[in-house]
Amino acid sequence: MLTTHPFDDDKLREECGIFGVSGSDSAAALAALGLHALQHRGQEAAGITSFDGHLFHTHRAMGHVAGNFDRDEVIRSLPGTVAAGHVRYSTTGETALRNVQPLYADLATGGFAIAHNGNISNAMKLRRELVRRGSIFQSTSDTETIIHLVATSNYRTLLDRFIDALKQIEGAYSLIVMTPEGMIACRDPLGIRPLVMGRLDDAVIFASETVALDVCGATFERAVEPGEMVIVQGSEIRSIKPFAPVSPRPCIFEWVYFSRPDSIAGDHSVYSVRKEIGAQLAIEAPVEADLVIPVPDSGVPAAIGYAQQSGIPFELGIIRSHYVGRTFIQPGDKVRHLGVKLKHNANRALIAGKRVVLIDDSIVRGTTSLKIVQMMRDAGAAEVHMRIASPPTRHSCFYGVDTPERAKLLAAKLDLGGMTDFIHADSLAFVSIDGLYKALGEARRADIRPSYCDACFTGDYPTTLTDQDDTSVVDQFALLAERVN
Amino acid sequence: MLTTHPFDDDKLREECGIFGVSGSDSAAALAALGLHALQHRGQEAAGITSFDGHLFHTHRAMGHVAGNFDRDEVIRSLPGTVAAGHVRYSTTGETALRNVQPLYADLATGGFAIAHNGNISNAMKLRRELVRRGSIFQSTSDTETIIHLVATSNYRTLLDRFIDALKQIEGAYSLIVMTPEGMIACRDPLGIRPLVMGRLDDAVIFASETVALDVCGATFERAVEPGEMVIVQGSEIRSIKPFAPVSPRPCIFEWVYFSRPDSIAGDHSVYSVRKEIGAQLAIEAPVEADLVIPVPDSGVPAAIGYAQQSGIPFELGIIRSHYVGRTFIQPGDKVRHLGVKLKHNANRALIAGKRVVLIDDSIVRGTTSLKIVQMMRDAGAAEVHMRIASPPTRHSCFYGVDTPERAKLLAAKLDLGGMTDFIHADSLAFVSIDGLYKALGEARRADIRPSYCDACFTGDYPTTLTDQDDTSVVDQFALLAERVN
Amino acid sequence: MLTTHPFDDDKLREECGIFGVSGSDSAAALAALGLHALQHRGQEAAGITSFDGHLFHTHRAMGHVAGNFDRDEVIRSLPGTVAAGHVRYSTTGETALRNVQPLYADLATGGFAIAHNGNISNAMKLRRELVRRGSIFQSTSDTETIIHLVATSNYRTLLDRFIDALKQIEGAYSLIVMTPEGMIACRDPLGIRPLVMGRLDDAVIFASETVALDVCGATFERAVEPGEMVIVQGSEIRSIKPFAPVSPRPCIFEWVYFSRPDSIAGDHSVYSVRKEIGAQLAIEAPVEADLVIPVPDSGVPAAIGYAQQSGIPFELGIIRSHYVGRTFIQPGDKVRHLGVKLKHNANRALIAGKRVVLIDDSIVRGTTSLKIVQMMRDAGAAEVHMRIASPPTRHSCFYGVDTPERAKLLAAKLDLGGMTDFIHADSLAFVSIDGLYKALGEARRADIRPSYCDACFTGDYPTTLTDQDDTSVVDQFALLAERVN
Amino acid sequence: MLTTHPFDDDKLREECGIFGVSGSDSAAALAALGLHALQHRGQEAAGITSFDGHLFHTHRAMGHVAGNFDRDEVIRSLPGTVAAGHVRYSTTGETALRNVQPLYADLATGGFAIAHNGNISNAMKLRRELVRRGSIFQSTSDTETIIHLVATSNYRTLLDRFIDALKQIEGAYSLIVMTPEGMIACRDPLGIRPLVMGRLDDAVIFASETVALDVCGATFERAVEPGEMVIVQGSEIRSIKPFAPVSPRPCIFEWVYFSRPDSIAGDHSVYSVRKEIGAQLAIEAPVEADLVIPVPDSGVPAAIGYAQQSGIPFELGIIRSHYVGRTFIQPGDKVRHLGVKLKHNANRALIAGKRVVLIDDSIVRGTTSLKIVQMMRDAGAAEVHMRIASPPTRHSCFYGVDTPERAKLLAAKLDLGGMTDFIHADSLAFVSIDGLYKALGEARRADIRPSYCDACFTGDYPTTLTDQDDTSVVDQFALLAERVN
Secondary structure, three states: OOOOOOOHHHOOEEOEEEEEEEOOOOHHHHHHHHHHHOHHHOOOEEEEEEEOOOOEEEEEEEOOOOOOOOOHHHHHOOOOOEEEEEEEOOOOOOOOHHHOOOEEEEEOOEEEEEEEEEEEOOHHHHHHHHHHOOOOOOOOOOHHHHHHHHHOOOOOOHHHHHHHHHHHOOEEEEEEEEEOOEEEEEEOOOOOOOOEEEEEOOEEEEEOOOHHHHHHOOEEEEEOOOOOEEEEEOOEEEEEOOOOOOOOOOEOHHHHHHOOOOOEEOOEEHHHHHHHHHHHHHHHOOOOOOEEEEOOOOOHHHHHHHHHHHOOOEOOOEEEOOOOOOOOOOOOHHHHOOHHHHHEEEOHHHHOOOEEEEEEOOOOOOHHHHHHHHHHHHOOOOEEEEEEOOOOOOOOOOOOEEOOOHHHOHHHHOOHHHHHHHHOOOEEEEOOHHHHHHHOOOOOOOOOOOOOEOHHHHOOOOOOOOHHHOHHHHHHHHHHOOEEO | OOOOOOOHHHOOEEOEEEEEEEOOOOHHHHHHHHHHHOHHHOOOEEEEEEEOOOOEEEEEEEOOOOOOOOOHHHHHOOOOOEEEEEEEOOOOOOOOHHHOOOEEEEEOOEEEEEEEEEEEOOHHHHHHHHHHOOOOOOOOOOHHHHHHHHHOOOOOOHHHHHHHHHHHOOEEEEEEEEEOOEEEEEEOOOOOOOOEEEEEOOEEEEEOOOHHHHHHOOEEEEEOOOOOEEEEEOOEEEEEOOOOOOOOOOEOHHHHHHOOOOOEEOOEEHHHHHHHHHHHHHHHOOOOOOEEEEOOOOOHHHHHHHHHHHOOOEOOOEEEOOOOOOOOOOOOHHHHOOHHHHHEEEOHHHHOOOEEEEEEOOOOOOHHHHHHHHHHHHOOOOEEEEEEOOOOOOOOOOOOEEOOOHHHOHHHHOOHHHHHHHHOOOEEEEOOHHHHHHHOOOOOOOOOOOOOEOHHHHOOOOOOOHHHHOHHHHHHHHHHOOEEO | OOOOOOOHHHOOEEOEEEEEEEOOOOHHHHHHHHHHHOHHHOOOEEEEEEEOOOOEEEEEEEOOOOOOOOOHHHHHOOOOOEEEEEEEOOOOOOOOHHHOOOEEEEEOOEEEEEEEEEEEOOHHHHHHHHHHOOOOOOOOOOHHHHHHHHHOOOOOOHHHHHHHHHHHOOEEEEEEEEEOOEEEEEEOOOOOOOOEEEEEOOEEEEEOOOHHHHHHOOEEEEEOOOOOEEEEEOOEEEEEOOOOOOOOOOEOHHHHHHOOOOOEEOOEEHHHHHHHHHHHHHHHOOOOOOEEEEOOOOOHHHHHHHHHHHOOOEOOOEEEOOOOOOOOOOOOHHHHOOHHHHHEEEOHHHHOOOEEEEEEOOOOOOHHHHHHHHHHHHOOOOEEEEEEOOOOOOOOOOOOEEOOOHHHOHHHHOOHHHHHHHHOOOEEEEOOHHHHHHHOOOOOOOOOOOOOEOHHHHOOOOOOOHHHHOHHHHHHHHHHOOEEO | OOOOOOOHHHOOEEOEEEEEEEOOOOHHHHHHHHHHHOHHHOOOEEEEEEEOOOOEEEEEEEOOOOOOOOOHHHHHOOOOOEEEEEEEOOOOOOOOHHHOOOEEEEEOOEEEEEEEEEEEOOHHHHHHHHHHOOOOOOOOOOHHHHHHHHHOOOOOOHHHHHHHHHHHOOEEEEEEEEEOOEEEEEEOOOOOOOOEEEEEOOEEEEEOOOHHHHHHOOEEEEEOOOOOEEEEEOOEEEEEOOOOOOOOOOEOHHHHHHOOOOOEEOOEEHHHHHHHHHHHHHHHOOOOOOEEEEOOOOOHHHHHHHHHHHOOOEOOOEEEOOOOOOOOOOOOHHHHOOHHHHHEEEOHHHHOOOEEEEEEOOOOOOHHHHHHHHHHHHOOOOEEEEEEOOOOOOOOOOOOEEOOOHHHOHHHHOOHHHHHHHHOOOEEEEOOHHHHHHHOOOOOOOOOOOOOEOHHHHOOOOOOOHHHHOHHHHHHHHHHOOEEO
16 A cells, blocks of 8 residues: 555656575466565566576566466466566666566576666676677666676686676676576675565575565565575575675665565564654654645655654545556646546545645655645645655666656755745655664764665765766667667 | 555445536546546446537447546547546446447437446336337346337437436436437436536536546536436536435445545545544444554545544554556465465564554455454464444345345354454454444434435345346346357 | 459458358357358458357457457357358448347347348338337447347237348348247348358258358258248258249349359359350450450459460469558558559569450459559550450449449449540450350340349349438438447 | 468478668668568568668567558658568477567677578587677577677678678578668578569669569569679679689579569579479370369469460369468367368369369478368369479478478378379379479489579488587577577
8 A cells, every 4th residue: 555656757766676486386476476566666577587497488578467477378388496587667768578587598508597686887888898799789788798797707607607797797786597507696795776585485585575575475584695695506505705895785765665665674674664764754844733644655654653753643635546557648738737636636625724744755856746735735735844754865876776867856956945945835844864864773874884875865876887987888889779669 | 545445356346437527628538537536436347428519429448447548549539528438347247348338329319328327126127028019228237228218208308208217217326318419417316326516617527426526627516416317408507306305315335435535425525434433433342452454445544533533553554565456376276375465465563463453444255354364463463353444234235336145245144253253353343333324424323214325234225126026037138148259 | 262352442342241050069160161261252340149049149350250260269159059150341431349240139039140141222211210119229230120120020929020020121131040949041032142051961051152061061952042031940941932922133243253253153153154254255355465364363264264265375464462461551652552563463574575365353443454454564565455254333232232332433434435545455345244144144134124133234223222212311320320439 | 363372281381581672761661562572481470670870670570561560650660771671480489579580789890680581501500609609699590690600700890700600601591681881682602592683763672582673663683693792882782702603503492382473583484484394294294184273372373384285274173262361260070171171162063073183383291182182072073183393392401491301291201102092193293303494494404513402302402411410409409498488
């Protein structure tokens, strides 16, 4: 109910969710269930690859898991006891099927399938060099770079080649790899994107979030650690740490918005953290009001926290329709602007004459906040106070999150007064960066080596951003790519 | 967000929603918007008919409004300033396209299109007689009976023929009719099913619920009264009451579950009534507990009411996934029973060790309650107390609601103790029938002529049930019908 | 190979083929085979209705038999030992699925399904009267008129009602009717449209042409006679002749073009008749030439006859592609006019420098003849002589054949010289009307009561044309009809 | 009409047709027209790639050209003045979209698209070596080997890399390549597969057959010569011959069956050659008979030749339906064996009591001949004499033709008497290999360096067959390949 995407077009979007299972007779079915639970992390395409001991089998499809992977014949077409799956957003129009993961290649060491959550920040530079040496790319995905690095590595074993490849890449990556010898799950040294590990009877399961374990009936064991590589070969499980150790920097936005509230991330219940952010917000930015109203669905936990801390009643002032498709009719100018009410409708009888506190998880472009404040006023609200359960989002993410370019981020353009005016609220407040760290159990954000990647709020990027500094790569790339219709 | 259908397979289902607009250049687009807002009343098929002054145009489709009526070419294929639409459930497998409304016929008086919410309880008897006289039915819908009665009426004008037809039928009907002369909206003498009227500039709009007015930006004017017929011809609006007056008996289940919480029905905010039922439940059936947890989404308003009345904190203990398709994979026995978690997942970190009060709107078969109590226990709940925001559902509905046969209604088979055992709860309580009437502002249910149809709780049916007493009709009907593949 | 539709857009089109089988365990499968063999008589839609002793089952589809009725699940959805099928052209845009036959109705006497080849020439007048009395039509098909006449007949038995209905209609009809009591096949008193009868083991089969018997492995027994009604009830077969006897007038165009060459029609091999027309043409209109070239495929038999009679070699001078879809790209003006070569290509190496005789079955608008003469000249033909294996087509058909309005028929506008100029041929000749009758074994066309309906050549219509004389009916009809998108 | 595939399941199948155009504003539309004319060379998939001066655009689809490439939006999605297209059969189940050509790759030298007709007989050996060095294949097509050889070549310019690649491959290849610099068309040194060149205004066109030029309105200029590489850059055309010269060996089966009769191949009209083969057959294997009957459609030209030479009348004794889909219903044993009549029907009235000579182009498995002889006998033929317009097919093809394994070729298993018995004919004769060469204008087949590749008749393969001798490659390949569902 709270999970996801209320005003879908004005949110940061996690670009991927990944899932792997080794050692189950129902491997593909579990992968389908797990991907379903991770659907909020990527809704544009999904894929599952299985290995039956001899052959790899893959089904990819544009669209949701349900409708594509809920048919018996699809599951039957994916035999074997090992399977990996992926859900994705596209960042550009290029959501061709060939970009849908898991990606697969026939290497000299045998078949190789890979599912990736994150983004490689020197992918284009590496690609240019690989093409120069004769590698042919079949997708426009950064993930394929890893495969070619493995294919052309001078090391002998697949594991050595894989480590060799990872040492050349920068950025964020949680990976699940399938080879004829077994499954490898690993997480980049900073642990920017999440990856957890669970058990279901004799099977080992890896997933982006614990909810994917829950849906399978599996037990949550532990997170895969930053820089760790877990290797599953039949019933044997090994862990190695091939990278030089560094302080982890997991993405803090997982607790703000990306993860489902019923997930456990880094020892914290996501729901509890969000309630605590709401409580912090009530302490930092109190206001006299009659009702606390969440912007559905992602604002609900913080709104409950705000209401409990402030004593102002929590009420459902905005009703969300369950039947929203991606787009709807826009016949004339008169009809077009009814869009917001189609997805959300004010609970007019409740709101009329009241002072309301609206709680949302974040502001990206601000266009939705503007509409929702107006919706409250149209319903007769006496005052509208907006409270945001994250600091102002001022910087783009280059680690696998779909962010608008900086110039479109409201908080990158305007100060608090400007933003308040822009959305026409009576008041506006964001939780402080320290308040956010408090909700996660820390005293405040450390100046040196903070515990999380919070670059979208602070601009403090934990890795170099090679491709960002070399736009020639981008241009050349755009020029060559074949467009498949 | 709270609207509808959490555990979809164990609910009573409203079978239809209807919408009509006269006098707008965007008639079909408004109908599409309105039907979208009424989608929770019928998700299996939808249709819109428009009239362009010369010709009637109809588009019907299986499935949701979105995906079928959100395309420009569909709206453009429905020209004219008058339009009517319909969303429906099928009660049987017979959701052939020919049963999708609005139904249309070429009569001697000209084209005639009709959209119906309700059920005619002597339809089969009338149909048998009409066939005997040479009428040919094209659908298996009870609504078509009305059309043939109009077609074969001995009166001269369309209006007289229509009144003649309605006087022969029993049961529940809110109707929107289109003819070349204008639009007619009417409601049966008891007003069993809802119908409201609104304005958008010069256009008149009729709809099953006020949310359909909201989504169009229209103003809610008033309900169409029980037994009233509103006739719109260009800018002229007339009202007539051709039936003998009786005490109204609107369906009380609209406030319990069918209507969206943001609708206004019979002068009551549906949301407020539901909160008040929750409060009554807290008064009638208090319990010591740590958390009040709604069964999402329909249990949320009552849970808020229960929490505010009892002082026990409201928490989201069950997270509902937005990505649920109609069915999902059921490969082996091991995987099949994970169904519930796919749709809903316990917020384990919140629940473990706590005494919880679960709030749901109703119990039909009880299968869902059983699963959800078990889900709480699996998540470590110390105690699970179930509270239901309606009286026990003991009788089938014959007025346009899809109810299981009586033998499958849990409350028709077991007493309170039996039901408590069946769902494995620590305690179970239903709001009393008087408590329900109190939430609607009455002192208690009147013994004589109560203000609502509450037959599903009391067995007190406000009309005769002709077809129910004559099973020969049903059998003959089943024998003849052509099956279209 | 010769069957059909070379330059498809410039031919008269038979509008329907019908098929019925009673007494076979494979009834629906045989119907699918039979309709496949009749596909050239109607390519836009097909339907099959079966009766399993209790229920009627129908599958209808737009498009070809193959692709729609060649799937096991479709055949399995049509159980029973009795089945009827239909293939159709649409004459207007109104090829909605509801017009696809067999049509079905629940009558007081039980289920009633009907498949019709032909056209009722007073259908609109009858329809107006039926609507006035309260009948509701679900299609815009003339065939439905028959059903309503049966439904509202005052006779008691189904057979009496059916005869009562037929006595009220004018025009052309070969009909196959299914009722719970049995199958009825009948042909109008003039026998305008064909209908034959065959046997396969214990099963009785009716079909528009004998090829449909061949494809089933059935034996051709005899034609259903003009004015005859054959009634099959289980193993009992009865024949009645309820109409006043008149001289038959079967459509002569069946031998010219409609029927497949491998059919037997009226004791004549269609192939032999066409060869004989070609021979007559060689006698009536000889020419010095090097090659006889058929316009594929329908001109082939006449070309063989012409070649054998004249001694000029028969050669394939035009090659037809098998891969022609209904439409093809028409991007710019330069590309659009290549259409003809896409379907047919001149065998340039054969034609260059030669005097060619082109043989085609008929000329309708003349647009194709123009193109094909030009194609010969572009390929280097020294002379191009066009010979047509039917008399000039000067009149529209109102008996179930899709003819352009008279003003578009080339022979209705121009004399022989004008036509020769129009198509740019060196010479042009049509077989004479007496020559056509000679090919059918008669000495010449009788002035009084000729043996065939040849109205398209002579304007001598064998029935009254009620609806043609009362355009008000048409207009009213057009005004009322609902358009289903 | 004569073109192709009468009894489709018992023919050798050309696996591909290719088309290229440079210098036309309608490049993609011309490619669609051209592929349509080449459809008989490959019916399972088609693709077109265009180049707009900056980007390459590709559309690939399973199925026919019509239905996939006849839509405006597809043609509009393929902008530019240069385009190449491909139609293909699949030899195995692996007709995934990724195998549909043109194949495309981003090389260091820029985009590279390739369309291939033929088969590389050492592709698997090369592939194994390339994978060992780090190349990743995206298809299972032999054509991709060429791309990787180009990508990893040590030469600098694209042209030198391409020549370097071709020098490493063995087998049959007609290729059309697109690069940002221009189009390259080339043919293997033996010229096994055809490739012709034409002009349309300023545009240059390459195609497998001249019919593809005809359909575009282009002029046939000349064949691309064996071993020749034609390079088109803007308006400049260059020809180079990078290979050591050898005697050409074009595939003789193009004249027997593959090419359309209206094509010109190697200075011969295909139609005339086929007629001449029929005449040779009449000389070599005369018989007393009443009728010469072609097996439609491919037997028609030889039958005309046979009839003219022998004086026995040519007649259409088998009628082919135009409406044959790929498969049709096979419900029970009784219905299944009617398959042949569904596609072809005997012209019974013509055949009964007659001695017939059946003319077919070739015998592969013999299953069709068996059925068609039986069909003649069932229709009452007094005698059935089968004459085949090619020598016995005794060997598999490894140059891009789909042949059954040798053990399934009738002529590889039985001698003439055995074959005659197998098909139940009264007599059977094949044209001699020398008779075949005579029809092509030679005195007889030369013992040393014959003018054509006739390996399917003689077993005399003009190249080494590397992969055939190394089955380990095949096995390894099969093991690794991912199956995409």
